[in-house]
Amino acid sequence: MGADLSSLLGRVIGTGQLLLVDPSGGQTRFGDGTGRALRIRLADADVGGEIAADPALKLGEAYMDGRLVVEEGDIFDLLSLLRRNGIRRVASPRLKAKGLLRLLAYQFGARIPVNRNRRNVAHHYDLDARLFDLFLDHDWQYSCAYFQPRGISLDEAQTAKKRHITAKLLLQPGQRVLEVGSGWGGLGMYMAESSGADVTGITLSEEQLTVSRNRVAERGLSDRVRFELTDYVDLKGEFDRIVSVGMFEHVGLANYDRFFKTMARVLKKEGVMVLHYIGRVKPAYTINPWIEKYIFPGGYLPALSEVLPAIERAGFLVKDIEMLPMHYAWTLKAWRERFVARWDEAAGLYDERFCRMWEFYLAAMEAAFRHDRLPIIQLQLARHQDAVPYARDYIAEAEASLKAFEAGRPPLAPVRFRS
Incomplete structure (x- = not known):
């Protein structure tokens, strides 16, 4: 009642x-x-x-x-x-008991070594691509933007995110780059064009794979950028650089050792890795049941204390840690406002119930970032002590050079959908 x-x-x-x-x-x-x-x-x-x-x-x-x-x-x-x-x-005591039962059930399921990566990814990322066109930036960056300086637009902030991450990778022409969780291809194309790198992106989303391959072909980058439908557990070869943005949240508690040991195996001794993910300030041990059921099955947002031991066991050195505490709240606000402004188009793709679900998802995540102190965490990892300079000045210097590249970069064509 x-x-x-x-x-x-x-x-x-x-x-x-x-x-x-x-x-x-x-x-x-x-x-x-x-x-x-x-x-x-x-x-x-x-x-x-x-x-x-x-x-x-x-x-x-x-x-x-x-x-x-x-x-x-x-x-x-x-x-x-x-x-x-x-x-x-x-x-109430009843709600606390319900929460405890959910925590125990989640922890039990999360520690069973069953690979549900492809199914979980398809649940969210294989939605109609036209949905994402309603609220993302022109490059379809579906991860936290970098609002530096604060007042820039969503498109500018997503470009700033790509610039900031690329600067931390210290890319050189001809280096082989692995992108784990390659989305719709925007970061891979940016790295190849800005730095002359050779990029291989992997994804488990068939929808994203098709769109990203089409974009690369239209851009004339097929000789330097390729995308594959591959799980990280099946990776082979060696790479000079590894980058992963917005994928680690789906790896799962039971798989952190496997993930970082795989990355260490395929990263050259002098290589550098940048990992960008949603974290917490302390372990939560579970995920919101509504988000788990409707949006991100199998997802988990880890605290540094849950991630660093696996990094150390894999033999990585932590070269840089950056916490971005409010940037995702600003990103989600922009996405939510853009989605609501095109509500009727979304309802035409799905229905009113789906639209309310998607609005609730964006609103709930924004509220969590504003009030629960959730940060975006960027980790820079290496296997060799000298892989990264000993001071952070190089990041700003690289960003300045990348800004000059962006000023002369031909505009990106609108993203085309799967026919």
Whole structure:
């Protein structure tokens, strides 16, 4: 019943203002009246009790199904209000028990050495490519942008991300570069054109593979950039550089040793690796059940303390660690606003329920980055002490050189979809 949800919200919301409207039209106010006014409506008599019994899963499902309607403000405002007020700190014994059972189930499943990489990747990345065109930048960078300086556009920030990562790789003409998780090919093309490198990208997404191969052919880079449908566990050969952006979150707790030992095996002794991923400030041991069910099955966001031991066991030296704490919040905000602006086009590809699911995903992730202190972590790894300069000045110097390259780079053609 709505009373169950009212009781929960009454314990949670101390600041802000929220008006809850039950199915009969009754209204309950929460908060101290400060900030933006929010109004939500329960569409049926059961949904309030379902949300109160399992908010981590049922809040998102209720919004997807149109049973929880945000009538004033938007879903990001609601999620932000709940996180600012610390909803997880007022969990009942029943909710705590449910959370513990989920944690144990996740840890058990995460430590079973079963390779579900291809299935998990297909769940998210093999969606209709036209969906991603609705909200990504012109180069289809589906990972955290680098808003340096702060006020630049999404397109500029994604270019800055590619520039920053490429600078850390210390690329030289003719070097063989491996990109693990190559997306739609934008970073691979940037590295090849800016530095004269020979790039091999691997992906488990058939949709991304087709699009990225088409882009390379149209760009005239097929002799220097290639993409393969390959899992990292099957890698062969040697590379001068390795880069991985936004893929490590899908590796899984049980596979960190295998991942880094594989990278050490295929990286030359004098080589350099840059790993860019979403992390945490401390272990969480599980993932949000709604995100796990609907968006990223098998995903996990690790803390440094969970990653560094495997890095050390693989024989890597950590040459640089950079934490980017708010850049993904700004990226997600831009994606969410662009997606909502083209809602009708997304609904034409899927339906209204899918659109609400996707909006909830972008809003929930943005709220998490704003209020849960999630950072993007960039690790620079090497096997040899002298592989990287002893001071970080070279990064800014390389970025300046790359900016000069970008000024004369021919514009990218619009991304074409699979026919």
